[in-house]
Every structure is written in structure tokens, then in C-alpha cells.
Amino acid sequence: MITLYTAATPNGHKVSIALEELGLPYALKVLDLSQGEQKRPEFLAINPNGRIPAIVDHDAGDFAVFESGAILIYLAEKTGRLMPADAKGRSRVLQWLMFQMGGVGPMMGQANVFYRYFPTRIPAAIERYQAESRRLFEVLDTHLAHHEWLAGHYSIADIANWAWVRTHRWSGVPIEGLPHLKRWRDAIRARPAVQRGIERPPAKIDLSRDGEAGSREFSEQARSMVMMGRTSQESQQ
Incomplete structure (x- = not known):
């Protein structure tokens, strides 16, 4: 267990x-x-x-x-699943996993902070993180034009990147003009295990959409967390 x-x-x-x-x-x-x-x-x-x-x-x-x-x-x-045992196959999965860990996640996370939660609107920061997130999406789209999955077979690399890409609207990052990314996104979203996984736990709002229903409470909580983090950092300086 x-x-x-x-x-x-x-x-x-x-x-x-x-x-x-x-x-x-x-x-x-x-x-x-x-x-x-x-x-x-x-x-x-x-x-x-x-x-x-x-x-x-x-x-x-x-x-x-x-x-x-x-x-x-x-x-x-x-x-012994969701990642190959051979060295090259394992490396391919880890490369794309690190792509998400070091790129997609941090850039979209910062886009969320400045686009949705930060108490002071800073257009240059919003544009910088949204543009870099879009660039990373374009990298994924180019690769997926020639591959069904990111690393040969469906793997933890697909899961990691998809969990962030699905929330692109919440980050204010469009995926228009990226047909291969959309195909991959939809294929993963259709998997029953994925549908169960994103309900464990369910979000108060659907982060895959950009509607405002229920978003005020979510944004206020997130904003308070941002400010809590800033206060903690300042107290240590």
C-alpha cells in the first residue's frame, strides 16, 4: 500500500x-x-x-x-512499467521527464503566478513566462510530429508533461497551431486511468479551462500562498 x-x-x-x-x-x-x-x-x-x-x-x-x-x-x-529497462530507452524517457521538470513546469508555474495570482500586475513578467511556455510547447509539437509518444511508448514522460500541458489555458498560453500537441493531449485525456487520476483529488475549478466559474476562491487562496511565501523569504533575509 x-x-x-x-x-x-x-x-x-x-x-x-x-x-x-x-x-x-x-x-x-x-x-x-x-x-x-x-x-x-x-x-x-x-x-x-x-x-x-x-x-x-x-x-x-x-x-x-x-x-x-x-x-x-x-x-x-x-x-517495471511506464519506462523501458534498456539504457537507451530509459534515457529517452528521462530526457523528456527532465524537460518537464526543468522547463515546462517551472515556466508554466511562473506564468500562473504572474498571470493569475501576483498582487501587482507585471506585464513583462507575464509575457516572458507565457512566451517561454509557448516555446516549450512548440518543441513538444515538433517532436510529436514524428512520434506518437514522447519516448517511443507511453511512459511517465508523457504523464508528466501532459499534466501541465492540459492546464495551458489557466496559464494563458495558447496551443493554436500545434496540431501534434493537440493530438497527443487528446489521446492521453481519453485514457480511463488518466481520467481517474485527475479526480484524485478533484480541483475546485477545471484548470484545463479558462472560465471564471469558481475561480475567485481558488485565486484568492493561491494569492495568499504567494504572499505567504514572499513574507517567509523576506523574514529570512
Whole structure:
């Protein structure tokens, strides 16, 4: 049995999707980020960085794993699925996984902060992060023009990138003119395990859409978290 500590974010959904795809039994522990539950001592004992997601594998002596990319690798290696065993195949998957971890996630995350949550609107920052996110989408689209999946077969690399790409509207990043990215996005969205994974837990609003229904409460919570982070950093300077 695995316990998944998570919230309704792209990084959280990466892991719940993988668990559903792999058919591993798991218990869900949803943390209220707006209340700072990820900073409580009991969770910091699992993830010293105080971020979701994290897992505890009770079948492996209560072994804790944090960082979403590291969790995906751990689960793939634990089951022998969603990542090839040969060195070249494994490397291809890891390259595209790192592409998401080092590029797509951070750029879209910053786009979200400045486009949706930051108390002061800074157009240059919004444009910079949205433009870089779009450039990364174009890299994906170019690659997917010649490949069904990112690394040969459907893998943790597809799961990781898809969990962020699906939220492009919330980041204010268009995907018009990227037909191969759209084809790949829709193919993954149609998978039953993926549909289950993005409901574990369900988001208060659908981050794959840009409508405003229910977004005020979500944005206020996120904005308070941004300000909480700034205050914490300033107090340490």
C-alpha cells in the first residue's frame, strides 16, 4: 500500500495518474495548501522541502519519496512499467521527464503566478513566462510530429508533461497551431486511468479551462500562498 500526500495541482496529478495507470493500491491524503498543512512537522518529516506530492511506500518499510519526478521514476522502477529497462530507452524517457521538470513546469508555474495570482500586475513578467511556455510547447509539437509518444511508448514522460500541458489555458498560453500537441493531449485525456487520476483529488475549478466559474476562491487562496511565501523569504533575509 502507498500513501499519496497531494493536492489538486499538475504535480499532484502526475503521481495520481501514474498510480492509476499502474494499478497500485494507494490511500489519498489531501493537504490543504492554503492552510499551510504542507509545512507541518509531520509532513516535513516525509518531505523536508514542504511541497506536494510525496508518497510513503508501506510495502518497502515506510519508504518516503518526494519530488514528483523522483516519485514517477520510483513507481516505474518498482513495477517495471511506464519506462523501458534498456539504457537507451530509459534515457529517452528521462530526457523528456527532465524537460518537464526543468522547463515546462517551472515556466508554466511562473506564468500562473504572474498571470493569475501576483498582487501587482507585471506585464513583462507575464509575457516572458507565457512566451517561454509557448516555446516549450512548440518543441513538444515538433517532436510529436514524428512520434506518437514522447519516448517511443507511453511512459511517465508523457504523464508528466501532459499534466501541465492540459492546464495551458489557466496559464494563458495558447496551443493554436500545434496540431501534434493537440493530438497527443487528446489521446492521453481519453485514457480511463488518466481520467481517474485527475479526480484524485478533484480541483475546485477545471484548470484545463479558462472560465471564471469558481475561480475567485481558488485565486484568492493561491494569492495568499504567494504572499505567504514572499513574507517567509523576506523574514529570512
